[in-house]
Amino acid sequence: MKRIGSVLLGILKGVLSFLGKLWRHPKGRVGLILVGLLIFCAVFAPLIAPYDPYDVTQRAQKGLSPSWDHLLGTTITTGQDIFSMLIYGTRVSLAIGLITGISLAFLGALMGVMAGYIGGIVDTVIMRTVDVLLVIPTLPLTIVLTNLFGRSYTMIIIIFTLFGWTGLARVIRSLVLVLKNANYVKAAELAGASKWHIMFKHILPGTSHLLIMSTALTSAGIMVAEAGLSFLGLGDPTAISWGKMLAEAQSGGALLFGHFFWIIAPGIGIFIAVFSFMRIGLVMEEIFNPKMKQSAGIYKLFKNLNNTYIQEVFASMSEDAILGLGGANHESHA
Amino acid sequence: MQKSYWIKRVLYAVFIFLIVMTLNFFIPRIGVDDPAARYYPPQGNMSEIEYEIIKQATREQYGFDVSTFQQYLNYVSKLTQFDLGTSFRSGSPKVSDLIKERLPWTLVLSVTNLIICLTIGITLGSLAAWKRGRWQDTVLLNASTISTALPAFFIALILSFYLGFELELFPAYTNPNMVSQFDWSFEAIKVVLANAALPIISMAIGGIISYAQGTRNSVIAVTNEDFILTARSKGLSQRSVLYKHTLRNAMLPIVTSIGMSISGLIGGAVIIEQIFNWNGMGTLFLEANSTNDYPLMMGIMLFMSSFAIVANLVTELCYSLLDPRVTVGDKR
Amino acid sequence: MNPMLKVRGLKVIFPNARGILKAVEGIDLDIEKGQCVALVGESGCGKSVTSLAIMKLLNSPPAMMQVDELVLDQLDLNPLSDTQMQEVRGKQISMIFQDAMTALNPVMTVGRQIDEVFIRHNQLSKKEARKATIHALGLVGVPEPAKRANQFPHQLSGGMRQRILIAMAFACMPKLIIADEPTTALDVTIQAQVLDVLGDMQRKHQVSLLLITHDLSVVANMADTIYVMYSGKIVEKATKAELFKQPFHPYTIGLIGSIPSLHDERHHFVQIPDCVPHPMFKPTGCYFHPRCGHATELCKSTMPKLLDFPNGRQVRCHYPQNQGMGGASHE
Numbered sequence: 002m003k004r005i006g007s008v009l010l011g012i013l014k015g016v017l018s019f020l021g022k023l024w025r026h027p028k029g030r031v032g033l034i035l036v037g038l039l040i041f042c043a044v045f046a047p048l049i050a051p052y053d054p055y056d057v058t059q060r061a062q063k064g065l066s067p068s069w070d071h072l073l074g075t076t077i078t079t080g081q082d083i084f085s086m087l088i089y090g091t092r093v094s095l096a097i098g099l100i101t102g103i104s105l106a107f108l109g110a111l112m113g114v115m116a117g118y119i120g121g122i123v124d125t126v127i128m129r130t131v132d133v134l135l136v137i138p139t140l141p142l143t144i145v146l147t148n149l150f151g152r153s154y155t156m157i158i159i160i161f162t163l164f165g166w167t168g169l170a171r172v173i174r175s176l177v178l179v180l181k182n183a184n185y186v187k188a189a190e191l192a193g194a195s196k197w198h199i200m201f202k203h204i205l206p207g208t209s210h211l212l213i214m215s216t217a218l219t220s221a222g223i224m225v226a227e228a229g230l231s232f233l234g235l236g237d238p239t240a241i242s243w244g245k246m247l248a249e250a251q252s253g254g255a256l257l258f259g260h261f262f263w264i265i266a267p268g269i270g271i272f273i274a275v276f277s278f279m280r281i282g283l284v285m286e287e288i289f290n291p292k293m294k295q296s297a298g299i300y301k302l303f304k305n306l307n308n309t310y311i312q313e314v315f316a317s318m319s320e321d322a323i324l325g326l327g328g329a330n331h332e333s334h335a
Numbered sequence: 336m337q338k339s340y341w342i343k344r345v346l347y348a349v350f351i352f353l354i355v356m357t358l359n360f361f362i363p364r365i366g367v368d369d370p371a372a373r374y375y376p377p378q379g380n381m382s383e384i385e386y387e388i389i390k391q392a393t394r395e396q397y398g399f400d401v402s403t404f405q406q407y408l409n410y411v412s413k414l415t416q417f418d419l420g421t422s423f424r425s426g427s428p429k430v431s432d433l434i435k436e437r438l439p440w441t442l443v444l445s446v447t448n449l450i451i452c453l454t455i456g457i458t459l460g461s462l463a464a465w466k467r468g469r470w471q472d473t474v475l476l477n478a479s480t481i482s483t484a485l486p487a488f489f490i491a492l493i494l495s496f497y498l499g500f501e502l503e504l505f506p507a508y509t510n511p512n513m514v515s516q517f518d519w520s521f522e523a524i525k526v527v528l529a530n531a532a533l534p535i536i537s538m539a540i541g542g543i544i545s546y547a548q549g550t551r552n553s554v555i556a557v558t559n560e561d562f563i564l565t566a567r568s569k570g571l572s573q574r575s576v577l578y579k580h581t582l583r584n585a586m587l588p589i590v591t592s593i594g595m596s597i598s599g600l601i602g603g604a605v606i607i608e609q610i611f612n613w614n615g616m617g618t619l620f621l622e623a624n625s626t627n628d629y630p631l632m633m634g635i636m637l638f639m640s641s642f643a644i645v646a647n648l649v650t651e652l653c654y655s656l657l658d659p660r661v662t663v664g665d666k667r
Numbered sequence: 668m669n670p671m672l673k674v675r676g677l678k679v680i681f682p683n684a685r686g687i688l689k690a691v692e693g694i695d696l697d698i699e700k701g702q703c704v705a706l707v708g709e710s711g712c713g714k715s716v717t718s719l720a721i722m723k724l725l726n727s728p729p730a731m732m733q734v735d736e737l738v739l740d741q742l743d744l745n746p747l748s749d750t751q752m753q754e755v756r757g758k759q760i761s762m763i764f765q766d767a768m769t770a771l772n773p774v775m776t777v778g779r780q781i782d783e784v785f786i787r788h789n790q791l792s793k794k795e796a797r798k799a800t801i802h803a804l805g806l807v808g809v810p811e812p813a814k815r816a817n818q819f820p821h822q823l824s825g826g827m828r829q830r831i832l833i834a835m836a837f838a839c840m841p842k843l844i845i846a847d848e849p850t851t852a853l854d855v856t857i858q859a860q861v862l863d864v865l866g867d868m869q870r871k872h873q874v875s876l877l878l879i880t881h882d883l884s885v886v887a888n889m890a891d892t893i894y895v896m897y898s899g900k901i902v903e904k905a906t907k908a909e910l911f912k913q914p915f916h917p918y919t920i921g922l923i924g925s926i927p928s929l930h931d932e933r934h935h936f937v938q939i940p941d942c943v944p945h946p947m948f949k950p951t952g953c954y955f956h957p958r959c960g961h962a963t964e965l966c967k968s969t970m971p972k973l974l975d976f977p978n979g980r981q982v983r984c985h986y987p988q989n990q991g992m993g994g995a996s997h998e
Contacts, residue, residue, distance in 0.1 A: 565762075570787060
């Protein structure tokens with residue numbers, strides 16, 4: 002119990018420090034703000050949204066154009082307020098994205114660390130499983146499983162988690178193979194620490210940056226996938242989801258009747274959600290791999306260089322400059 | 336030494352296939368004692384006896400009347416003859432026939448898409464790498480950020496409306512007669528191309544940007560390597576350095592990406608096909624889903640998985656031919 | 668006097684967001700025909716940048732280079748464009764890089780990588796080039812050259828790869844070869860072999876060699892003239908004998924003192940305290956003053972000029988050491 006507690010505490014500390022680093026980075030700050038906004042909308046949806054899209058009594062006239070009453074208008078099919086649907090949609094996307102992303106991270110990390118550190122049969126079994134899972138096409142499989150076991154978001158989360166951990170596991174495993182040879186690990190082994198202890202206290206923290214980065218990026222990918230599934234009608238039919246909104250908009254003739262916001266709003270919702278998570282993931286990658294990102298800035302810098310200043314710098318390096326006011330180049334000692 | 340590695344690799348692929356095949360067999364049978372119940376769920380207006388008779392007939396027709404193990408053996412033996420089972424739909428067509436009918440249509444979309452993405456994407460990516468830090472590079476970077484956050488199906492919706500419905504450049508919905516009237520004539524081909532345009536464009540936008548960004552990153556990474564400096568120090572022309580040294584190395588990760596794209600060639604366009612009502616494997620699968628046609632669904636899944644296994648094998652082979660450092664099983 | 672390479676006032680800077688990184692601050696070099704000149708200094712002093720600058724291989728972002736004179740055997744390299752330099756590189760000047768594993772293209776056979784040079788500069792056909800390559804490999808002591816030529820870099824040992832680089836550099840018998848830390852990445856025993864090959868080739872074919880290293884012991888056997896570089900500036904120039912017998916600059920003295928020797932009677936290592944200044948944040952006055960035991964107020968405030976001594980000796984110091992000791996070569 003205590004071990005799990007300390008692991009969680011370690012994770013929390015790690016997460017907080019990353020958030021701090023992100024905030025300092027200008028691009029990361031944007032991502033953080035957007036994600037914060039989304040989370041805020043998701044949590045406080047009933048307070049922010051002017052209408053409750055689930056409440057049948059709050060339906061208005063169908064197919065209204067945007068007005069002050071209904072900022073984005075109402076749907077053609079049911080008369081629900083589109084703006085409210087947009088806000089409520091954050092709940093589904095964020096919930097599924099984050100829950101799946103975090104579960105995936107745990108499962109992938111566990112598998113990767115075990116495969117990499119313990120090696121042997123454990124490694125073989127895990128990697129073979131990865132190979133099998135990789136060849137099965139995920140979307141059709143999800144469709145089959147929701148068919149067999151019912152359409153619900155819980156189902157979708159489980160399926161995504163069970164089939165999505167493979168990529169992360171592979172990457173973590175490669176990292177663990179390297180970390181395994183670090184001196185502090187060898188020292189712990191010599192001191193007689195148990196395998197599990199080493200895995201959780203020494204190896205896992207070494208993968209933490211990768212984990213967090215991957216959580217952000219996979220959450221983004223999951224949100225796109227969930228939108229696709231909801232669009233196909235495989236999600237929970239009672240919940241408000243951006244993907245479902247898109248499907249309804251298409252079949253309800255949004256474009257035909259010029260009801261653009263019905264299509265654009267969920268699209269933008271998906272875009273902002275995915276974009277902000279990806280931004281966070283990419284900024285994290287920059288933070289941990291600082292080498293890659295230097296290029297663009299340098300070119301701009303060079304374009305705007307003050308040439309006289311540069312010439313001054315060069316001039317200051319010559320022997321003449323050292324001598325002060327001109328004169329002979331070298332003082333001879335002969 | 337190489338040969339034995341490849342024999343092992345092929346055996347491993349077969350092993351994976353066997354596992355996938357077995358999973359494929361068991362998945363629809365999870366949680367159900369009697370597969371016939373899946374086909375014919377109990378309906379209210381039937382008496383118990385009538386229902387039993389129908390279920391028995393179903394069992395006999397679809398071979399559920401033997402033990403599960405025997406069903407498995409039948410399943411495997413049928414597979415050796417490339418028989419993927421019989422569909423539940425009326426007329427009981429063979430799954431393999433249905434696949435044969437629809438597969439080419441999906442390939443029209445995905446193969447064309449892949450070719451476009453590769454040719455345009457790699458070229459643009461190389462250009463962006465060449466003009467590193469200038470506007471071409473920045474445009475690509477911004478495009479990448481935006482494109483990855485916009486799902487292809489959303490782009491498809493917008494395009495189908497604006498290019499299809501408003502501007503009437505291409506048909507917004509696939510012509511329902513496109514397949515039946517196809518006779519390899521020039522006219523028919525034009526119809527297919529016109530109808531395929533929007534689906535392909537929707538997929539290609541994201542794909543081009545993705546390949547371009549990948550190529551750009553790979554080329555820049557290689558350009559920073561020491562051996563490029565060596566090549567320049569030998570006085571080789573810029574073109575020589577670019578083609579013989581930079582690209583030959585930069586293409587390696589791209590080959591891996593291409594491999595992954597090929598694996599997803601069949602199953603990757605499900606939503607797009609749905610939006611445009613295109614008569615391919617994706618819509619076939621969705622139809623099977625809506626009618627609970629399990630043999631068809633699982634048959635398609637097995638087909639897609641097998642295709643992925645073969646595609647991976649071929650990709651590994653090609654990669655090892657291109658990169659002399661990859662020899663005996665060191666991918667693990 | 669038959670100057671092969673004449674460099675005057677070579678300066679290289681790397682502007683970045685935080686300021687200007689001064690890598691090379693106005694150095695002069697002279698190399699005679701057939702001579703081996705060493706450029707010695709710790710990592711971070713700018714010697715590798717110097718070698719790339721001489722070959723004009725520095726990319727303009729991120730570097731900016733300026734040189735007053737850059738002449739290779741009466742050919743003025745300064746005004747040449749990159750395309751024009753491509754004629755010179757590989758044929759008249761070539762370079763041997765430090766890490767042979769990364770310096771070779773991993774997906775091309777080593778043979779082809781040497782063939783390239785022949786095809787490019789001597790206009791040989793593929794077959795002729797391959798013959799020349801095999802011959803070159805033989806010269807540097809690669810056994811079974813025909814077989815090795817068809818192998819890939821990862822299939823060869825470290826010492827073998829270095830020989831490939833040497834063969835590649837000597838291929839067209841250039842006038843000047845720059846060897847950038849050619850032995851740093853190798854085991855000591857292999858180091859000796861590689862240096863032998865290098866020295867052999869250089870003497871036999873009268874090729875001028877600019878040897879860049881941080882290791883004075885490497886220099887002891889090979890170089891005729893030694894330039895000592897510190898933080899972007901040349902601080903001492905002397906012949907090998909003069910330098911080891913009578914080093915003038917406190918930094919040189921420190922470098923020589925820190926070479927461990929089997930015959931050493933000292934019981935502890937002599938160290939130079941602290942470390943090399945960051946090229947963006949250099950000290951005022953003499954760059955070496957924070958680490959110098961003899962530093963005075965003058966040293967802290969004023970950069971010393973380069974003092975000339977007879978025989979071409981130079982030192983950049985306000986208080987050159989060892990001046991009264993032995994030798995008749997100066998004052």
